[in-house]
Amino acid sequence: MIHTLLRPMPGRSGEGETVTEAASNRVVIFDTTLRDGEQSPGASMDLGQKLQIAKALEALGVDVIEAGFAAASPGDLEAIQGVSRHVSGPIICSLARCTQGDIDASWKALQDAPRRRIHVFLATSPIHRDFKLKLAKEEIVKRAVEGVRRARERFDDVEFSPEDAARTELEFLAEVVERAIEAGATTVNIPDTVGYALPQTYAETIRYLRAHVRGIERAVISVHCHNDLGLAVANSLAGVLEGARQVECTINGIGERAGNASLEEVVMAVRTRRDVLKVETGIRTDRLYPTSRLLSQVTGLAVQRNKAIVGQNAFAHEAGIHQHGMLTHRETYEIMRPEEVGFARSSLVLGKHSGRHALKERLAALGYGLDDKQLDLVFADFKTLADKKKDIYDADLEALVIHGQVLGAGARKWELAALSTTSGTGTLPAASIALTDAGGERHQAASAGDGPVDAVFKAIERITGVSVKLRDYSIASVTTGEDAQGEVVLEVEHETGVYRGRALSTDIIEGSARALLDVVNRIAVRAGAQSPAGREEMGTV
Numbered sequence: 001m002i003h004t005l006l007r008p009m010p011g012r013s014g015e016g017e018t019v020t021e022a023a024s025n026r027v028v029i030f031d032t033t034l035r036d037g038e039q040s041p042g043a044s045m046d047l048g049q050k051l052q053i054a055k056a057l058e059a060l061g062v063d064v065i066e067a068g069f070a071a072a073s074p075g076d077l078e079a080i081q082g083v084s085r086h087v088s089g090p091i092i093c094s095l096a097r098c099t100q101g102d103i104d105a106s107w108k109a110l111q112d113a114p115r116r117r118i119h120v121f122l123a124t125s126p127i128h129r130d131f132k133l134k135l136a137k138e139e140i141v142k143r144a145v146e147g148v149r150r151a152r153e154r155f156d157d158v159e160f161s162p163e164d165a166a167r168t169e170l171e172f173l174a175e176v177v178e179r180a181i182e183a184g185a186t187t188v189n190i191p192d193t194v195g196y197a198l199p200q201t202y203a204e205t206i207r208y209l210r211a212h213v214r215g216i217e218r219a220v221i222s223v224h225c226h227n228d229l230g231l232a233v234a235n236s237l238a239g240v241l242e243g244a245r246q247v248e249c250t251i252n253g254i255g256e257r258a259g260n261a262s263l264e265e266v267v268m269a270v271r272t273r274r275d276v277l278k279v280e281t282g283i284r285t286d287r288l289y290p291t292s293r294l295l296s297q298v299t300g301l302a303v304q305r306n307k308a309i310v311g312q313n314a315f316a317h318e319a320g321i322h323q324h325g326m327l328t329h330r331e332t333y334e335i336m337r338p339e340e341v342g343f344a345r346s347s348l349v350l351g352k353h354s355g356r357h358a359l360k361e362r363l364a365a366l367g368y369g370l371d372d373k374q375l376d377l378v379f380a381d382f383k384t385l386a387d388k389k390k391d392i393y394d395a396d397l398e399a400l401v402i403h404g405q406v407l408g409a410g411a412r413k414w415e416l417a418a419l420s421t422t423s424g425t426g427t428l429p430a431a432s433i434a435l436t437d438a439g440g441e442r443h444q445a446a447s448a449g450d451g452p453v454d455a456v457f458k459a460i461e462r463i464t465g466v467s468v469k470l471r472d473y474s475i476a477s478v479t480t481g482e483d484a485q486g487e488v489v490l491e492v493e494h495e496t497g498v499y500r501g502r503a504l505s506t507d508i509i510e511g512s513a514r515a516l517l518d519v520v521n522r523i524a525v526r527a528g529a530q531s532p533a534g535r536e537e538m539g540t541v
Ligand SMILES: CC(=O)SCCNC(=O)CCNC(=O)[C@H](O)C(C)(C)COP(=O)(O)OP(=O)(O)OC[C@H]1O[C@@H](n2cnc3c(N)ncnc32)[C@H](O)[C@@H]1OP(=O)(O)O
Pocket: 036, 039, 069, 071, 072, 073, 096, 097, 098, 099, 121, 122, 123, 132, 133, 163, 193, 256
């Protein structure tokens, strides 16, 4: 007999699709984010949150949603009921032990689901038999069969899992699986409950079952892998290569301990390496990133930046050599298109490892078409800044061009060479400063002041001989993060007029010194050292 397992899925698989048809190349995506995923410490969700996630899973195109474990709590039962009432695309499933109470609770929870499944399980490994269940092999077989039979009395679609299958004797595992299929299981799931398997051993298990279980062709073989050794996805794919046609997984890979196989990784591996895996899923992959973000927001469980497929860095490139490659041909460093998984675009992140190609490209996008000589100047300043600062934003780049050597060079006379200040409660604020003049000669001075900035200003006045009266002083953060750059803006009175100066720095005292030097240099320009015209064009005097 051939069971009809995959009922009509509009737009994805046809009515009356059978095990045999499904077994060809379509992999069923069984999402257990709301059940095994919720078993992650800290991932508990209330009814509203579960509904929100279930709706997102429906939009994503998963085939089965394991919405909870009905017998676990009244809240879990209600959540399965809610999902059953409000989600109509995927099959809705409840987990159950091999007990009448759990099966009844699942039945109650799934009453309103247009398509429902029960997932009964019983551990089969020696360690679980001996220490947890304290049951002999015969008793395990008997209870598994009874569980599946009772489930079949109510449900057409029954999945059976021999918990801890990956640590179960192969012969015994085959016996239990065979008896479960005889009793009516339509899907047999082979869990690596504790993430112990290696791809090779897990593949051997699935191969063994396909070769030794009578009637195996009547059921869909499912894989359910945990990530204790970081192998959940690799093991799941090893199972698929051996003929498994259902993968149990969770969004962001959340789940008990180190988690479950991550849905987005499984799906994108299947899509990207269809040349080897030769299967497909019904997932709308451009929903992967939004769904990952939603789950993260709902549970508060952050996704690590370097997480495959959905991490913030998954399509970000900082290294100059990679950025150069990306600019010439994206596929030099990307095996998937970011849009395929719902990211807007790849990003070339400018940082200390970046090169001229990416810098030039970004500056051009910001409206600065620099020649090679100018680019070299900005690049040198950029590397100095990037050594101090992790994230370089567009505002940083603009500041480098406007205040740096390219546009700022013509007006520069005095340069800051060294600066140190002391201040604190009960301490007289003092500054010691060294400047170089246009000829490269170094000048030093120290001064006390009303505060460290005042002390710096007085020391600069001593060296340059330029005396000004401060009219306005402000600091504003122009970039974000712990290493944000502050922009210091000064307005001062000098005997020749009113001047404004500004500077950017990650250190506000240094920024203040540079802003005053900006003023001092403008005064020097006005005094006739150079034409101020160029500066006025930029609106800075
Ligand atoms: C690998 C997995 O992820 S399996 C699913 C794990 N998920 C969960 O456990 C989350 C939900 N669980 C719960 O809320 C609770 O454990 C409940 C409500 C199900 C049960 O709570 P309690 O009745 O207090 O039992 P407790 O959790 O302490 O112990 C588990 C019991 O189930 C029994 N049991 C375990 N697996 C099975 C099974 N597959 N079939 C039948 N009985 C089982 C154990 O032998 C133990 O029975 P005992 O109470 O007679 O000793």
